[in-house]
Amino acid sequence: MAEFTMELNEDQRGVRDWIHGFAAEVMRPAAAEWDEREEFPWPVVQEAARIGLYSLDFYAQQFFDPTGLGIPMAMEELFWGDAGLGLAITGTGLAAIGVLTNGTEEQIGTWLPQMYGDADDVKIAAFCSSEPDAGSDVSAMRTRAVYDEAKDEWVLNGTKTWATNGGIANVHVVVAVVDPELGARGHASFIVPPGTPGLSQGQKFKKHGIRASHTAEVVLDGVRLPGHCLLGGKDKLDERLARARERVRAGGARTHNAAMATFEASRPTVGAQAVGIARAAYEVALDYAQTRVQFGRPVIDNQGVAFQLADMRTRIDAARLLVWRASWMATAGKPFTSAEGSMSKLFAGETAKAVTAQAMQILGGNGYTRDYPVERMHRDAAIYTIFEGTSEIQRLVIARTISDVPIR
DSSP states (O other), rough: OOOOOOOHHHHHHHHHHHHHHHIIIHHHHHHHHHHHHTTOOOHHHHHHHTSSSSSHHHHHHTTTTTOOHHHHHHHHHHHHHHHHEEEHTTHHHHHHHHHHOOOOOHHHHHHHHHHHEEETEOEEEEEEOOOBBBSSSSGOOOOOOEEETTEEEEEEEEEEEEEEEETTTTTEEEESSSSSGGGGGGEEEEEEEEETTTEEEEOOOOOOTTTTOEEEEEEEEEEEEEEGGBTTTTHHHHHHHHHHHHHHHHHHOOOOOHHHHHHHHHHHHHHHHHHHHHHHHHHHHHHHHHEEETTTTTTGGGGHHHHHHHHHHHHHOOOOOOHHHHHHHHTTOOOOOTOOOHHHHHHHHHHHHHHHHHHHOOOOOOOSSSTTTHHHHHHHHGGGGGGTTTTHHHHHHHHHHHHHHHOO
């Protein structure tokens, strides 16, 4: 039996240090500029592609790390660099997970490479699930996919919102309703290839934080897709819908939902991003407290400040451990019997928001200015209690799981 350890091995430490170097040398110097510009940072993503950091091979290597720690380790370092730039580099991953979770081997082999491109021709992808009236409540989704049997085509109509890389992506993965009577059970995921007529970008959102990450509406107006663009294939969909109808008639339990499967798989990853932001803010605050002199002594000599830093570090380490546990469980095939994935995202997101606020407080007036990065980190952290399931939704998922009661 392998010896239990919580230490990264030599290869993992090497990858971590490599990513940290990129975050420190490329991302941090560029972070403030791209936050102000509120534009997708193509030069930064292209540099990540040039060194092999933004590539299908890199993410595949980390995804198949047998310990499960490859992805969360990489996310923490990137988002320690900057959250907006980090999301620009990793935003394609959600669409990739959508294909990995729901696609056939042929679809995975065909579309994943097109989502990333290569160092000479960088591509990006977008996952489109949320709608103006359907965020956490995926059962309220209205985007429809209707099958044209004569042409073996699917016709999609609707509007998606809050789509990272939406409208500028090479490949879009769209979740749509195929059987409205089944609610959330009647959804399926589709690949929309580049240049498909009928897909366009709606409004681009001007955001409080993560401004370097492109977020926009995606409008689908009579988008026609070949049958092979249905992730998983029609036979699998028909079988799943038949089971769902049978369970609905019998008043049975829920069945697989394409959007929820993608989010559940990604929650520990999002938690790791939040840990990176919190750690970055904590380090700025610690350095400031050690070097800022007031009343003839460093600020950290004051117990009120020192205790804040102690709490910040404790929460960060606890959040990381929850993320690592959930990531290891997912890789080891352990079921989330207590919603451990949601636990990790909930606690890490709340930690990032609290720690960045404390960092601003420790820096005083300086923390409120853009001369120091904690102001930007605090704005970036705010989204981690909102997207990919609000903190309230995470608590609902956890409560339902541990109680086996359909709490509302």
